[in-house]
Amino acid sequence: MDESARIARNTQRLTELHPSFAQRLRNVIAALESQSFRPRIQDAWRSPADQLKAFSSGHSKLRFGFHNVTSPNGQPESLAVDLLDDDSPLASRSEYLLRLAAAAATVHCQTGVGWGLPPALKEAVAAAIAGGDFKANVKIGWDPTHVEPADITVAQARAGVRPPASGAATRGRSRRSGGATAEARARGSRKKKRGASKKKAKKTRRRRGG
Numbered sequence: 015m016d017e018s019a020r021i022a023r024n025t026q027r028l029t030e031l032h033p034s035f036a037q038r039l040r041n042v043i044a045a046l047e048s049q050s051f052r053p054r055i056q057d058a059w060r061s062p063a064d065q066l067k068a069f070s071s072g073h074s075k076l077r078f079g080f081h082n083v084t085s086p087n088g089q090p091e092s093l094a095v096d097l098l099d100d101d102s103p104l105a106s107r108s109e110y111l112l113r114l115a116a117a118a119a120t121v122h123c124q125t126g127v128g129w130g131l132p133p134a135l136k137e138a139v140a141a142a143i144a145g146g147d148f149k150a151n152v153k154i155g156w157d158p159t160h161v162e163p164a165d166i167t168v169a170q171a172r173a174g175v176r177p178p179a180s181g182a183a184t185r186g187r188s189r190r191s192g193g194a195t196a197e198a199r200a201r202g203s204r205k206k207k208r209g210a211s212k213k214k215a216k217k218t219r220r221r222r223g224g
């Protein structure tokens with residue numbers, strides 16, 4: 015994709031994001047561009063139908079995720095993007111993916127760079143990112159171009175919570191552990207509900223489809 019097309023695409027896709035997440039993403043994109051990379055937003059908001067496709071084809075493990083968030087009146091307010099390395103779009107380079115994760119962390123976001131890895135390999139990735147060792151030869155997780163907020167959960171987003179603007183409020187550890195507790199709670203309740211959730215999911219899809 016040539017440079018003007020890439021920039022036009024990013025500009026358009028940023029409009030599909032919730033404003034505070036869009037601001038975080040602008041910072042991530044600017045950071046990577048300053049390191050001579052050319053990030054391209056491949057996917058931002060996903061309709062319920064597209065999410066189902068992504069779920070069915072194994073590109074997402076969620077039936078409802080950060081990509082699907084809307085305002086109460088149905089306007090796209092995605093809290094996730096897939097940010098490809100436009101100079102190597104079919105297989106984003108490992109250095110790009112590690113730098114992306116590092117840039118995301120500076121704005122309270124995370125990527126899927128470690129997802130699905132065994133603990134030791136996940137730790138190796140985290141250590142490379144924390145140490146700025148972006149050329150490290152590490153195994154990469156299954157969704158490394160996916161960027162999402164690290165300070166709220168999908169369950170919270172679905173309930174209407176939105177991440178604060180970048181740099182607005184970081185209360186560090188207590189905030190994060192609060193989030194983790196909420197996440198664990200959400201996971202537990204998801205598990206409990208899963209059996210009886212088919213009908214409900216259908217209803218939700220219909221509601222959002224409108």
Ligand SMILES: [Zn+2]
Binds near residue numbers: 081094095096159161
């Ligand atoms: Zn994604």
